[in-house]
Amino acid sequence: MKKRILAFGASNSKRSINRTLARFAAEQISDVEIDFLDLNDFEMPLFSIDREENEGIPALAHKFLERIDHSDGIILSLAEHNGAYSAAFKNLYDWTSRIRGSVWGNKALFLLSTSPGKRGASSVLDIASALYERRKNRLVARFSLPSFEENFSREEGITDPALRSGFEARLESFVRAL
Numbered sequence: 001m002k003k004r005i006l007a008f009g010a011s012n013s014k015r016s017i018n019r020t021l022a023r024f025a026a027e028q029i030s031d032v033e034i035d036f037l038d039l040n041d042f043e044m045p046l047f048s049i050d051r052e053e054n055e056g057i058p059a060l061a062h063k064f065l066e067r068i069d070h071s072d073g074i075i076l077s078l079a080e081h082n083g084a085y086s087a088a089f090k091n092l093y094d095w096t097s098r099i100r101g102s103v104w105g106n107k108a109l110f111l112l113s114t115s116p117g118k119r120g121a122s123s124v125l126d127i128a129s130a131l132y133e134r135r136k137n138r139l140v141a142r143f144s145l146p147s148f149e150e151n152f153s154r155e156e157g158i159t160d161p162a163l164r165s166g167f168e169a170r171l172e173s174f175v176r177a178l
Contacts, residue, residue, distance in 0.1 A: 003178045005029060006071035006107075008037035010089035011079035017148045018121075021114045024157050025075050029175055037067060039088055047094035050114035061095040065103070073178045074104060077112035078128055080121035085128070104137045110170070110178040111142040120146035139172075140177040141170035 007026035009019030009165045019038075044058045045051060068074065079086045085093070087146040096103045111128055113121035122144045132139050143166065145151055151160045 002031060002033045003072040004033045004035060004070060005073050005075060005178075006035045006037060006067055007075040008039060009077045009079060010039065010140050011044070011086050012039050012088035013079070014040075016079060017114050017116075017152075018079045018112070020154070021112050021145060021148075021152070022075050022077035024152075025077070025110065025112060025171060028157075028168075028171055032178075035067060035071060037064075042092050043088070043092060045096055047091055047098075050160040052098060057095060058096055061092070061099060064092060064096055065095075065099060068103070068105060068107060071107060073108035073110065073174060074112045076114065077114065078121060078124045080113060080115055083123045085124055096101065102137060104132065106138055108135055108174055109139045110174040111139060112145070113143075113154070114145040114148045116148055118146045120144035120148075122146075138177065141166070141173045143167050143170045 005026050007022045009016045009022045011018050023036060042060045042064050045058050083129060093103060111125060113125040115121040125142055125144050129139060129142055145163060153159050153164055158167050
């Protein structure tokens with residue numbers, strides 16, 4: 001039976017470079033089934049404890065966890081907004097963490113990030129890595145691609161040889177962990 005990869009960019013932008021990077025990463029893995037997720041399909045009201053107590057947890061939060069549960073590994077490319085998660089992703093994470101604290105379960109997790117800048121959204125990658133490791137998730141690899149427009153081509157993928165090599169090594173770690 002083929003392994004199943006859930007891949008998505010943690011942005012609600014239709015032009016998200018993180019969505020592009022997540023798709024690229026997933027498509028580099030052979031002999032797997034890929035489930036591409038669009039964060040826009042999981043738009044929910046802003047999390048608040050009052051809303052949870054009065055209305056319960058939205059059905060979309062449960063549907064998101066079902067997608068995770070039906071995967072063997074997750075490729076998540078984090079968009080960075082003002083040094084942290086995008087509001088759309090943080091809201092989804094907040095709702096789903098109310099159902100279970102370890103949102104990602106025991107799935108192999110490959111965290112990515114990219115941005116137009118030279119730091120490649122590394123701040124949000126650091127935040128997520130620290131949180132997910134504290135919550136006992138299986139974070140098996142992480143990779144930040146700096147200066148997306150300079151280092152990525154839609155036809156070739158990662159164009160800088162050193163960055164490509166680093167990405168491939170981390171991707172191989174993820175594949176081995178599936």
